[in-house]
Amino acid sequence: MAADGSEPRRYGRRVFLGVVAGGLTSFAWAPAASRILSPLTSAASQLVGNVFPVGGWRIYTISGSMPVFDPKTWSLTVDGLVERKIEVTYEELRGLPAAHQVSTFHCVTGWTVHNVRWRGVRLEHILELAGPLRSARALRFVSSERPYEDSLTIEQALLPDVMLALDLDGSPLSRPHGAPLRLVIPEMYGYKSVKWLERIEVVAEQPTGYWENLGYDQNAWVGRSNGYG
Ligand SMILES: Nc1nc2c(c(=O)[nH]1)N[C@H]1C(S)=C(S)[C@@H](COP(=O)(O)O)O[C@H]1N2
């Protein structure tokens, strides 16, 4: 990332245009993908989903237990290939420039929630605080729900409607939806949307996420990835 931040923005725009050109709406492969992803919709995940069937969302956890958010002790760590490791408190996050968007959320198993109202902060504002080094190429997003994690290239993370979301439909994120912070990248399937986000590690090579380790696409573009290796 250039010191003035211009380089990622340029890449971001180019990647974004590429995504639009590639199309966002094909679901031809979805039935096969749902079968492969069945562990996600069974057992503990299913149970929690049944307890909180809110507005088209299915609530997913891999562990069956949802981290508890305490605003007094919580912070987001940004470390790795940065000029300074930072720990951003909840209040500080709320104080960063706010981003608002309305976007559609797709799970690779085939459910969709239209017109979700998100409020949060753009990655560029968080990254600016830490100062990524020139060798930085990707971001590793780590959940406090172990061992859930995923990653994006820096170009992907700077797409115009990627954000770290604090609010969903006008209220602070609920515990089932990942309180207090989750990643949102509408162009990609929901498994990229790490809930209970507690750490962003800036890295030189894009790491393999939880679902990618089980065969799902690293680039989870809606309509352009098939959900498995
Ligand atoms: N920590 C964590 N984040 C997660 C998941 C999870 O199981 N654990 N599931 C992912 C998947 S596959 C989807 S579709 C969305 C679902 O979001 P929701 O639980 O808020 O409906 O969360 C994503 N983020």
Ligand SMILES: [Mo]
């Ligand atoms: Mo999902």
